[in-house]
Amino acid sequence: MHTVKALLSWGSLLGLSLAGCPYADPAALLKEKRADTDAASPGLDQFKVDDSQGFLTSDVGGPIEDQNSLKAGIRGSTLLEDFIFRQKIQHFDHERVPERAVHARGAGAHGTFTSYGDFSNLTAASFLSAAGKKTPVFVRFSTVAGSRGSADTARDVHGFATRFYTDEGNFDIVGNNIPVFFIQDAIRFPDLIHSVKPSPDSEIPQAATAHDSAWDFFSQQPSTLHTLMWAMAGYGIPRSYRHMDGFGVHTFRFVKDDGSTKLIKWHFKTLQGKASLVWEEAQVLAGKNADFHRQDLFDAIASGNGPSWELAVQVVDEEKALAFGFDLLDPTKLIPEELAPLQKLGILTLDTNPTNYFAETEQVMFQPGHIVRGIDFTEDPLLQGRIFSYLDTQLNRHGGPNFEQLPINMPKAAIHNNNRDGAGQNFIHTNKFPYSPNTLNNGFPAQANQTTGRGFFTAPDRPATGNLVRALSPTFDDHWTQPRLFLNSLTPVEQQFIVNAIRFETSHLQSETVKQNVLAQLNRVSNDVAKRVAVALGLPAPAPDPTFYHNNVTAGLSIFNSTLPKIATLQVGVLASTNSSSSLEQAAALKERLAKEGVVVTVVGEVQGNGVDQTYSAADASVFDSVVVAAGAEGLFDPKTAASPLYPTGRPGQILVDGFRWGKPVGALGSASAALDSTGIPSSGAPGVFTGSDVEAFVTDLEGGLSQFKVSVRFGGFTVC
Numbered sequence: 001m002h003t004v005k006a007l008l009s010w011g012s013l014l015g016l017s018l019a020g021c022p023y024a025d026p027a028a029l030l031k032e033k034r035a036d037t038d039a040a041s042p043g044l045d046q047f048k049v050d051d052s053q054g055f056l057t058s059d060v061g062g063p064i065e066d067q068n069s070l071k072a073g074i075r076g077s078t079l080l081e082d083f084i085f086r087q088k089i090q091h092f093d094h095e096r097v098p099e100r101a102v103h104a105r106g107a108g109a110h111g112t113f114t115s116y117g118d119f120s121n122l123t124a125a126s127f128l129s130a131a132g133k134k135t136p137v138f139v140r141f142s143t144v145a146g147s148r149g150s151a152d153t154a155r156d157v158h159g160f161a162t163r164f165y166t167d168e169g170n171f172d173i174v175g176n177n178i179p180v181f182f183i184q185d186a187i188r189f190p191d192l193i194h195s196v197k198p199s200p201d202s203e204i205p206q207a208a209t210a211h212d213s214a215w216d217f218f219s220q221q222p223s224t225l226h227t228l229m230w231a232m233a234g235y236g237i238p239r240s241y242r243h244m245d246g247f248g249v250h251t252f253r254f255v256k257d258d259g260s261t262k263l264i265k266w267h268f269k270t271l272q273g274k275a276s277l278v279w280e281e282a283q284v285l286a287g288k289n290a291d292f293h294r295q296d297l298f299d300a301i302a303s304g305n306g307p308s309w310e311l312a313v314q315v316v317d318e319e320k321a322l323a324f325g326f327d328l329l330d331p332t333k334l335i336p337e338e339l340a341p342l343q344k345l346g347i348l349t350l351d352t353n354p355t356n357y358f359a360e361t362e363q364v365m366f367q368p369g370h371i372v373r374g375i376d377f378t379e380d381p382l383l384q385g386r387i388f389s390y391l392d393t394q395l396n397r398h399g400g401p402n403f404e405q406l407p408i409n410m411p412k413a414a415i416h417n418n419n420r421d422g423a424g425q426n427f428i429h430t431n432k433f434p435y436s437p438n439t440l441n442n443g444f445p446a447q448a449n450q451t452t453g454r455g456f457f458t459a460p461d462r463p464a465t466g467n468l469v470r471a472l473s474p475t476f477d478d479h480w481t482q483p484r485l486f487l488n489s490l491t492p493v494e495q496q497f498i499v500n501a502i503r504f505e506t507s508h509l510q511s512e513t514v515k516q517n518v519l520a521q522l523n524r525v526s527n528d529v530a531k532r533v534a535v536a537l538g539l540p541a542p543a544p545d546p547t548f549y550h551n552n553v554t555a556g557l558s559i560f561n562s563t564l565p566k567i568a569t570l571q572v573g574v575l576a577s578t579n580s581s582s583s584l585e586q587a588a589a590l591k592e593r594l595a596k597e598g599v600v601v602t603v604v605g606e607v608q609g610n611g612v613d614q615t616y617s618a619a620d621a622s623v624f625d626s627v628v629v630a631a632g633a634e635g636l637f638d639p640k641t642a643a644s645p646l647y648p649t650g651r652p653g654q655i656l657v658d659g660f661r662w663g664k665p666v667g668a669l670g671s672a673s674a675a676l677d678s679t680g681i682p683s684s685g686a687p688g689v690f691t692g693s694d695v696e697a698f699v700t701d702l703e704g705g706l707s708q709f710k711v712s713v714r715f716g717g718f719t720v721c
């Protein structure tokens with residue numbers, strides 16, 4: 001009775017009619033929200049719980065009358081017999097499952113893969129069998145080292161895991177945004193991860209490799225050098241999940257219907273273009289918006305700008321596994337595109353956000369072992385170990401063997417087998433004879449073969465010979481040629497960023513031995529890089545160690561030498577002043593104009609309202625891709641007039657200056673060019689700095705700046721020799 005009365009009085013306060021059913025009206029309030037999520041999480045509708053109406057119940061369906069615990073007297077103790085209390089608290093106590101041992105921090109989305117054609121000349125995989133054939137997908141992006149609550153912009157390799165719910169079963173490409181990996185044999189994975197994770201005593205630092213144990217391992221295990229170079233470059237700090245490529249890393253096999261095979265490498269090429277942050281803004285973002293990447297993906301999809309990638313493969317004849325001067329079974333090597341061009345297979349588009357993060361993104365359980373007919377493994381010893389590890393870790397996370405029955409993991413293809421029981425069994429099997437062979441169930445489920453049922457088949461010609469040996473092949477021995485190829489293929493600014501990143505990381509090292517070991521390894525890749533790191537560490541410059549030095553380059557590895565094909569979803573901060581109505585009008589006009597290109601404008605002012613989206617006390621350059629000052633706001637940047645009780649001293653100027661020094665296009669309209677002068681930013685002729693009074697011309701310039709994304713010349717740069 002208490003509850004109904006309370007609701008009635010709150011209802012009348014809110015102006016709601018609660019006549020009849022006291023729970024009906026809150027449903028109306030939720031209606032709008034529900035409309036948002038109805039289209040989400042395709043294929044999972046039958047599992048969705050719609051709470052927009054109905055009574056609150058216990059887990060076993062009994063309606064609950066009151067949400068206080070049951071007590072012995074109004075001021076008495078809670079009773080053990082209160083099963084409603086116990087059930088609710090018990091469920092809460094078990095809400096978490098173990099976070100992923102690696103890649104704990106991430107975000108995912110649903111979408112579709114559409115095949116460009118019939119690729120039966122390459123593979124028997126059915127999802128690649130016809131032009132226009134659509135396959136539902138779920139993709140999860142992640143960082144590796146940080147825990148589930150860590151900041152998105154930590155410098156790290158980024159996970160790019162894609163599940164194809166094909167009509168012949170689930171196929172996962174559990175890849176990264178970097179085409180190579182740190183180690184060559186899965187047995188070393190626990191060592192790699194232990195070295196990177198926080199110190200066992202203090203659990204410091206979170207989601208970072210700037211510490212002794214990581215660099216101790218890196219320098220003792222030079223197979224890490226290639227991936228390390230990529231992680232120290234812009235690939236470790238992408239602008240968003242949408243602005244990075246994905247790679248299957250290992251060499252896999254395509255198998256055709258006739259059993260013949262080719263070696264392949266998977267690539268997802270971003271159609272948003274590649275873009276990265278600079279390290280200083282990534283660090284600031286970790287505090288200003290730790291959910292920066294997660295939010296970017298969610299918002300882009302919600303605004304109808306879901307990202308796309310082209311799926312492509314490099315295809316190599318089996319006989320050429322050793323033809324390129326390295327071993328295609330070695331996951332620390334990429335195949336330069338000049339040696340094996342990309343063949344485009346189809347397009348992947350993400351267009352739907354999860355409805356429930358836990359049910360979908362947290363419970364999705366990828367496995368490199370999820371392959372389908374037409375695709376096969378190779379003998380890459382890293383891949384071989386992964387096939388075990390992921391299956392095993394899912395058992396730990398789920399607590400039983402039925403995790404494939406969770407809605408997000410359930411294949412869209414029918415499942416018939418004799419696997420039974422176990423914790424969390426969802427299926428009600430009707431077959432009383434769950435064994436094979438049988439006669440009592442007429443031999444079913446029947447075995448597929450190549451003429452009926454398109455049975456999965458391991459490539460018949462895969463070689464398996466040799467004596468047992470606990471060693472890596474000598475064809476895996478060269479750890480230095482490809483890191484140098486990577487360095488050579490970048491712009492001078494990107495090379496400088498790698499040096500800066502290694503200086504940042506190694507400046508945190510305590511051990512002189514580790515520092516020396518790092519320098520020795522860097523020096524085998526590049527004497528120039530080693531010298532530039534050494535000078536920052538106050539150590540003598542090492543003499544060249546030239547065995548692996550070369551001047552080869554390969555295409556497609558630089559992030560900075562191309563422009564973005566799309567600027568939709570990029571973020572512009574327009575700095576206005578609440579005290580200048582003309583600045584607010586101009587900001588509104590810019591917002592409307594840039595919205596036509598899908599560019600998102602945040603109008604910043606001293607106080608919210610009147611078109612101001614964000615206050616100076618909360619806004620920061622790190623969340624914008626560009627910063628613009630509206631005419632009339634220039635007074636906020638003049639040190640003589642800038643102080644305000646509404647925000648920390650100098651904030652407007654700091655936003656503008658940070659935007660400039662982090663390489664973003666910046667601009668000032670009309671009289672606001674005084675803001676550039678006040679903050680020491682060159683106002684005329686400097687690349688990526690736009691001025692003028694004509695809004696249309698200004699917008700054209702700004703859009704050019706946005707597609708350039710980072711104004712490289714602001715960062716200087718040196719040549720690696």
Ligand code: HDD
Pocket residue numbers: 100101102103106140141142158159160161174175176180181185186187189248249250331364365366382385386389390393394
């Ligand atoms: Fe791994 C997760 C990618 C080597 C063991 N890995 C995980 C995820 C990605 C990768 C993207 C997150 C999947 C998700 O979003 O749920 N891992 C890679 C790549 C590797 C690699 C590209 C090298 C080419 N991993 C690797 C090795 C081992 C593991 C060598 C163990 C021997 N990885 C795991 C794991 C995880 C995992 C512990 C943690 C959570 C999970 O599997 O589902 O089993």
